Amino acid sequence: MIEQWSATIVWAATIIAWTVIALGLAQTTVYLAQLVLAAYALSKRPPVARSALLWRRYGEVAPPIALIVPAYNEAMNIVESVHSMLALEYPNFEVIVVNDGSKDATLELLVEAFGLRRVNRPYEEALAHQPIRGIYSSPMTERLFVVDKSNGGKADAQNAGINVCRAPVFCVIDGDSILEPDALMRAAQPFIDDPVRVIAVGGTIRVANGSTIENGRVTQIHLPGRLLPLFQVVEYLRAFLMARLAWSRINTLMLVSGAFGVFRRAEVVAVGGFTKGSMGEDLDLVIKLHRLMIDARRDYRIEFIPEPVCWTEAPESLAVLSRQRSRWQRGALEAFFRYRSMLFRPRYGRIGFLGMGHILIVDVLGPIAEVLGYILMPLFWLLGILSFHYFLAFTALVFTYGIVISVCSLILEEAELQRFPRARDLAILTAAAIVENFGYRQINNIWRIKGYWQFLRQDNNWGEMTRTGIAKKGP
Template sequence: MMSDWAHYATLGAGILAWLIIALGLIQTLVYLLQLLVAAYALSRRPPVTRSALLWHRYADIAPPIALIVPAYNEEMNIVESVHSMLALEYPNFEVVVVNDGSKDQTLQRLIEGFRLVKFQRPHEDALKHKPIRGLYSSPMNERLFVVDKENGGKADAQNAGINVCRAPVFCVIDGDSILEPDALMRAVQPFIEDPERVIAVGGTIRIANGSRIESGRVQEVNLPRRWLPLFQIVEYLRAFLMARLAWSRINTLMLVSGAFGVFRRAEVVAVGGFTKGSMGEDLDLVIKLHRHMIDAGRPYRIQFIPEPVCWTEAPETLGVLGRQRSRWQRGALECFFRYRSMLFRPRYGRVGFLGLGHILVVDVLGPIAEVLGYVLIPVSWFLGFLSTPYMLAFAALVFVYGVCVSVGSLVLEEMELQRFPRARDLAILTLAAVVENFGYRQLNNFWRIKGWWQYLRSDQNWGEMTRTGLSGARK
């Protein structure tokens, strides 16, 4: 009896190992296609327009825009970030900072930094959110408004900002982020060129750790000295200059980052704004927009363009980074299962098949398959289901392919943005792209498994995201 049980157990382990290998090969194919499509998309893009020419061409027709900045415990960076926003090169905009019941000195820093005073401003109640405790304006700058409200989470704060703002287009940006001066003008370009169809645009998020920042602007781009933010730079290049550029090319972009995204207000209000309590409110909103536009039978575009750049601070410790990645995983799972009825339905076309299919393979099944693979493939080799040459060849393929994808993303960065002026920086990032495959990638998957467990337990804890501050720091 025991021998039969052992036989079936080992056979099952072998079959599961082969399924994991098959899933890994599917992910490999997806990443390769993304890289090729992204390279093609970049090759078809016109040369990057200089900022002065962009202003001359679009300043008179650029739509009014509101920057909505949800801020919770952002005392380290909030004043610097707001200064950078007020200095943006855009003809008609307002900055709406939403203090979401911060427990630190975020509101006080804003009051002191901009001499805020309370005022009254009529606003809509199109979207539900926690009560507003007060509205503030600044005699120093008429573009700045601050909303102080009870804590309700990031999505709740963004909905409050949407209600208070008056512009037809709004941009959401994290309170710890810094926009490049021409970022807004570049981000609204698709709205100007295709006003009937474009409903959302995402830009590039870059890691500011290590760079010199003065007066709310990145004055000198430098690499961080620590491995952890270096690995994140490589990750962000893969996510933005490869994956999102590729999905945007076929109008199947499923994520416009909550750290920097531009949306048409009317469509966002029509879908009920950001979903309160969601761990992945940015992913959730984009999926809702896809569903709304397809159900309504309206032609539309949700685009990613690489030229508008937003700089943000990356976590510097394993604890903070782990909480962030587990939360991202929970957000992806929430959104997938909330909108699972769209999966593989012909009605939703590429969004249902490619967009949600990608989330299924990479975010839902991916971390489970990879972590199981760390265990089952060596076990299958030990039991004789996998030959030694095959196992070594597969392991080499996985690692070499991971390096090639990351290096390919660096090539795309050099083709398009060229934010790393020194060859030494590119060499260091290439080394990071190699080293991340030996430990960091595996650790990320364990964090994502933790996110799976938290999702199954309905854990809604956001987790503290400790900041060290961007101002003038080299980390």
């Protein structure tokens, strides 16, 4: 009887172990495939010219762009951010700051800094959003408009900005982020080269912590001095340089970051804009765009290009980072289950199989399998239920392959882009790419499980994002 029970336990443990290992293998295979694709995409990417040359080459034909900046309690950064946006190098753009019912002095500071006056600006009510209380413009510059509206969340504010903007192309950017002066010019290039097919373009988000920022510009690039943002530098490299570049190469990009994404207005309006109340409104929008274009059988492109850079402040405390990561996880789960009918459906081709399949493996099943593995694999081995090889294989998938993926992302960055100015930075980042797999990755998975739990409980609280004021920081 005991032998029979023992055999059953071993059998069950073997199945669990193989399931965990198979999911880990699937994730690792996806990452390795992304690395290969990203390396290929980087080697084939279109010419990268200096910004002065870009202006000379494309200045005449660049489409008008509206920069939409949702701002909620951004008093700390907003004036300096808007100054830096107004100083962007682009021939034809307008900045639309949407004050989403801030409780702090965001609007008052803008009114004071730019001498704003209330104006009557006609706009299309194509998307639903909370009422607009007023639209302001500045006598100092014709490029700036501020929309003051009742609070409705980020997606709601972005939708109001889309309604008010008049350009055929708009760029969404967070109020605390800093665009490099030529970022718009670079991001517009796909809209110039292929204006009919390109409907969205994403650029790179980089961590500004530690860098010197003067007058709303990153003047000297430095690595963050603290460990948590340093690990996020490696994470952002993996996310942007590896994952997005790879998916973009095969036109399966599922995420154009809401912190810096450029979209064609007509298509975004056609899908109803950003989904209100969504935790991952950027992911949600891109999936809707894919669905619209595939349903309409239109040839289209959603691209990621690594050259345009937007700097952002990464959370420096565990509490804030935990909230951000849980929210991202909820966003991924929401989008996956909202559009689950697209999964493995032949009609949606590469989006149904690769795009949605990727979210299933990496965001839906991945965190659960990994956390289960951390608990069960050592337990099975210590209790003598399974051999040491199972434990080793799981360890390899979590730690050693993790190192491979992170270091290879860094290799891609250095081989093709070389945006970190000093050799010392590279050495530090290499160390961070190794160390982050021991502890940081595990904590991240726990936050993701927390996000899972909040998703199941339908907890829609965004959580406070504490800012330390990127615009005033130095190394």
